[in-house]
Amino acid sequence: MNNMKYWKILTLVTVLAAIVSCNQKKGQGVYGEKFEINNPLTVDDLLAKMEGKDVIEAQVKGVITGVCKSEGCWITFTTKDGEAFYINTKDKAFSLPPEVVGKTAIAKGSALSIEKQKQIEIEAGEDPDDLDWIDAVSFSADGIIVQ
Numbered sequence: 001m002n003n004m005k006y007w008k009i010l011t012l013v014t015v016l017a018a019i020v021s022c023n024q025k026k027g028q029g030v031y032g033e034k035f036e037i038n039n040p041l042t043v044d045d046l047l048a049k050m051e052g053k054d055v056i057e058a059q060v061k062g063v064i065t066g067v068c069k070s071e072g073c074w075i076t077f078t079t080k081d082g083e084a085f086y087i088n089t090k091d092k093a094f095s096l097p098p099e100v101v102g103k104t105a106i107a108k109g110s111a112l113s114i115e116k117q118k119q120i121e122i123e124a125g126e127d128p129d130d131l132d133w134i135d136a137v138s139f140s141a142d143g144i145i146v147q
Contacts, residue, residue, distance in 0.1 A: 027099030032089060033143035035059075035108045043077050043085045046111055050137050054116040060087070060139065061106045064146070072096045075105065075144070090140045100146050109141035 040061035041049065049056055062077030066084065072095030076084040087107045089095060112120075117134045 027097055027103060028146050031096050031144045031146065032094040032141060033108070035143050035145070037106050037145065040106045043079050046139075047079070047085075047137060050111055050113055054113050054119075056111045057109070058111055059106055059108045060111075061104065064100050064103055064105050067096055067098055067101055069098065072098075075100065075107075077105075085139070086136070087139045087141050087144070089144070090142050094144075096144065096146070103146050105144050105146045107139065107141040107144045109139055109143075112138045112140070 038059060040059035043060060043062055046056070046058055046060050049058070060077070062085075064075045065078045066076035068074045071092065072089075073092045074086050074088045075096055076086055079085055087109075090109060114134055114137065117138055118128070118131045121131055121134065122128050
């Protein structure tokens with residue numbers, strides 16, 4: 001009897017350890033295009049580099065503080081001032097699961113200034129007076145690595 005009890009407990013512990021291990025890794029990996037990590041910037045460093053520029057190709061690193069609940073098409077990092085910085089998946093070509101929140105990630109893509117975003121909208125036929133909703137630098141990610 002004692003031997004049987006031992007094996008039942010050992011089996012239960014093994015199963016629980018496997019479940020915990022899987023849950024810890026859930027959400028990690030590459031989403032979108034695979035890329036080599038190369039000197040990623042913090043959100044604040046990226047925003048400082050954007051001053052006076054329309055477009056910057058960059059990698060940005062941070063802790064994921066939010067994810068699109070309906071499609072997984074964007075994530076947020078937070079600036080040092082506590083502001084949300086949105087990172088959109090380019091053309092909604094890939095999505096991220098809710099389990100990525102709280103994990104560190106590196107996004108590779110393009111940052112666009114407010115002025116450049118408005119210019120694109122005007123060229124697409126939008127009324128220049130109706131573009132007040134564009135009020136922050138945008139970032140479109142080709143790929144995101146969640147660690």
